[in-house]
Amino acid sequence: MSPRSTAWGAYAQIANVLRERIETGAFPSGELLPSEVRLSDEFHVARNTLRRALALLEAEGLIESLPGRGRVVRADQERGKGASGPRLxxxxxxxxxxxxxxxxxxxxxxxxxxxxxxxxxxxxxxxxxxxxxxxxxxxxxxxxxxxxxxxxxxxx
Incomplete structure (x- = not known):
């Protein structure tokens, strides 16, 4: 059995970094996030680990998936809200x-x-x-x- 190549909870740490970039404006509202491949390379993790981080941000209402385009940062007034209100x-x-x-x-x-x-x-x-x-x-x-x-x- 080989040792783990990533730490437990790496997806949460990645989500924290991406969340901070969104909140500071490094990823402005309406902008597409970098591709999964690019982010996986940046954080040195498998795409599944990265997808978990992105799913967490999507569940919080910070980003949304646009089929055929990628993931986009939601507008400030839309963040944290789904169809039924706050989703924190x-x-x-x-x-x-x-x-x-x-x-x-x-x-x-x-x-x-x-x-x-x-x-x-x-x-x-x-x-x-x-x-x-x-x-x-x-x-x-x-x-x-x-x-x-x-x-x-x-x-x-």
Whole structure:
């Protein structure tokens, strides 16, 4: 068996980079994203890994697929909305609230975060959703897990 060539959760890290490029205007509204092949080469991942990242951004309403053309950045007023209104995934909402608490100083560096079970109870979500929110924050470098102890705000 050969070792993995990409890290677990690489698609989430790629999605974070692409999301940042969209939010900063590096990929302006209405612009086609680079091709899957080009992005796969840039991030040194298989196309399936890249497709997972793009699917995440599409689920968030940041991009949309146009058959025969590619993926395009949605206009600012259309972002995060689908036919039935806002489509922000629950884990993103949870991660966003925790991020705000960290950035405001409400959660200090080194401070313990609520457990997965605690987040599940507070937000009425599964532990998997809570875990995904924590993993999203970890990929952004804001929190870190300590084996057997829980999740903590990363010291800078």
């Amino acid at each position: 995934p629950q884990f993103r909402r949870i991660a966003s609230e925790i991020r705000a608490a960290i950035e405001s100083g409400e959660l200090a560096p080194g401070e313990a975060l609520p457990s997965e079970a605690g987040l599940s109870a507070r937000y009425g979500v599964s532990r998997g959703t809570a875990r995904q929110a924590l993993a999203d924050l970890a990929s952004a470098g804001l929190v870190e897990p300590v084996h057997g102890k829980g999740w903590f705000v990363r010291r800078r």
